[in-house]
Amino acid sequence: MSSDNTSGPAIELLEAVRRGLAATELPLALPGADDARRDIRNALAQLEDYILPRYRSLDAPLLAVVGGSTGAGKSTLVNGLVGHAVTRAGAIRPTTRQPILLHHPADGRWFEDQRVLPSLSRIRGTLNPAPLPASQAGPTPDAATVSSLVLLADTAVPQGIALLDAPDVDSISADNRKLAGQLLAAADLWVFVTTANRYADAVPWRLLLDAASRDIMVAVVLDRVPAAAEAEVSADLQSMLSREGLGGARLFVVPEAELDGMGMLPAAAVEPLRRWLQEIAADAAGRAGIARRTLNGTVKALADRVEAAAQAAEDQEHAADVLAGDARDAYRDAAAKVLEATRDGALLRGEVLARWQDFVGTGEFFRAMEQNIGRFRDRAAAFFRGEPAPAVRVETAIETGLQAVIIDEAANAGDDADGRWRSDPAGRQLLGSDDLSGTSDGFAEMAAAEIRAWQGSLMELIRTEGQGKRTQARWLSFGINGLGAALMIVVFSMTAGLTGLEVGVAGGTAIAGQRLLEAVFGEDAVRRLAKTAREDLHARCQVLLRDEQQRFLDRLDLSGGIDPAVLAGQAAALRRLAASA
Structure with missing residues (x-):
């Protein structure tokens, strides 16, 4: 048997197959994965030991x-x-x-x-x-x-x-x-x-x-x-x-x-x-026939192995998608629960409610607001200018309450994702002895920092909205922190759909903040400010929780492997090669 021009393309294909098999990663503990890894090793060995040498030296x-x-x-x-x-x-x-x-x-x-x-x-x-x-x-x-x-x-x-x-x-x-x-x-x-x-x-x-x-x-x-x-x-x-x-x-x-x-x-x-x-x-011709017969049969068998490797790689990708979906679902649920907690009035209980009531005063605040908005504005302005500390205490209470909600839901998501993974052999292998339940180290501090950043952006919203000549005097008289505290209260009493502002569990407490903001900016502006602040908070919470879920997803990195479709295509090309001889 002598070499011919057809061996060049064949060798190029076989070299590509060798690279493809060598790049095939099957890291997940799936049924049959051990057998698939062994078959890939055997296929690579046969490529090196027999198929490529015989194609390169047909004589x-x-x-x-x-x-x-x-x-x-x-x-x-x-x-x-x-x-x-x-x-x-x-x-x-x-x-x-x-x-x-x-x-x-x-x-x-x-x-x-x-x-x-x-x-x-x-x-x-x-x-x-x-x-x-x-x-x-x-x-x-x-x-x-x-x-x-x-x-x-x-x-x-x-x-x-x-x-x-x-x-x-x-x-x-x-x-x-x-x-x-x-x-x-x-x-x-x-x-x-x-x-x-x-x-x-x-x-x-x-x-x-x-x-x-x-x-x-x-x-x-x-x-x-x-x-x-x-x-x-x-x-x-x-x-x-x-x-x-x-x-x-x-x-x-x-x-x-x-x-x-x-x-x-x-x-x-x-x-x-x-x-x-x-x-x-x-018999030179007979030897050539034996070599060609064995070579073609081996290439055909290699095609089956490559196809099996493609299926194994596809199974790995599917299993990784399931595990990734489990983690994403857990943290997506957590983000939804945080969002719900910020709009159903739940945050207007306890310390936040107490600090807000300290801030706006008692029944006199509401009577003044009902009797005359101008008189209310004068009284509130004097109050804000003289005692700014209560507004800061409202911000602090909101930060603490919101942080507790985020940490609690993130911990629940970590528990859920860890539990789902441990119920799956592949997930159990990826976790090993590591415990990813709860939250990661430093998450509480990151959540607090993100909440403070949100509060800062909310203050900037108010500052930007109050730049007009007609409203500047009003918001300056009420104070940026006071208006910011009022806007946070409004944000936490909004219902889904953003069609209006409703009273949450705190009753007239929330509507007091709404009326205060409307007196300064107008009703449409308040709706717009609240919607923007809510979307910003939701986006920040999603980023926080996506960062938390990443510690699961980082263990699922299959990017170094080869696309199973490439292997499947190579298997088909090997069958054509074996049939063409």
């Missing part, structure tokens, strides 16, 4: 990975294929702790660099000039070198194909199992070794089914088969392969036989498999 020799169950005789089989001991075989498990890649000397350049299996470092091995028993052949690696690949050049390996002796797929070592899966995923074809009494084991069959999904060429070696059971066992295994979509797999039977003094099988036992591999190596 490279085939890589035949020899894998199978513990004790199936893989290393002994490989030794038999080359005619002398090159890999370690023995009773101690795991035997194959380090993968050994056997290749013809002329093919060395294809494997010495990091073209294939780039995550494994290379160790150049040498063949012993004198034969060694299989138990002494090959390197004896320690655990620290399990991530390396031993390269052995041997003229007994036909040019055009390389053999890779992999660890056991069901090894007691988790690292070995992981490495075996990685090597099998990088294969152009599999030589899968099992035994007469273990061919139905679950672990090997999971891998064989994966091979079927990738349409990879598989040779199944049934090892150590007693002569009396050969026909029965072979027929049963062939039937199982057919049922699972692997009817095209070649089946080789290695009869039970004694090993010689060097631990070698009789040459005749492995001759059919050796001849089959030699025929593949000698």
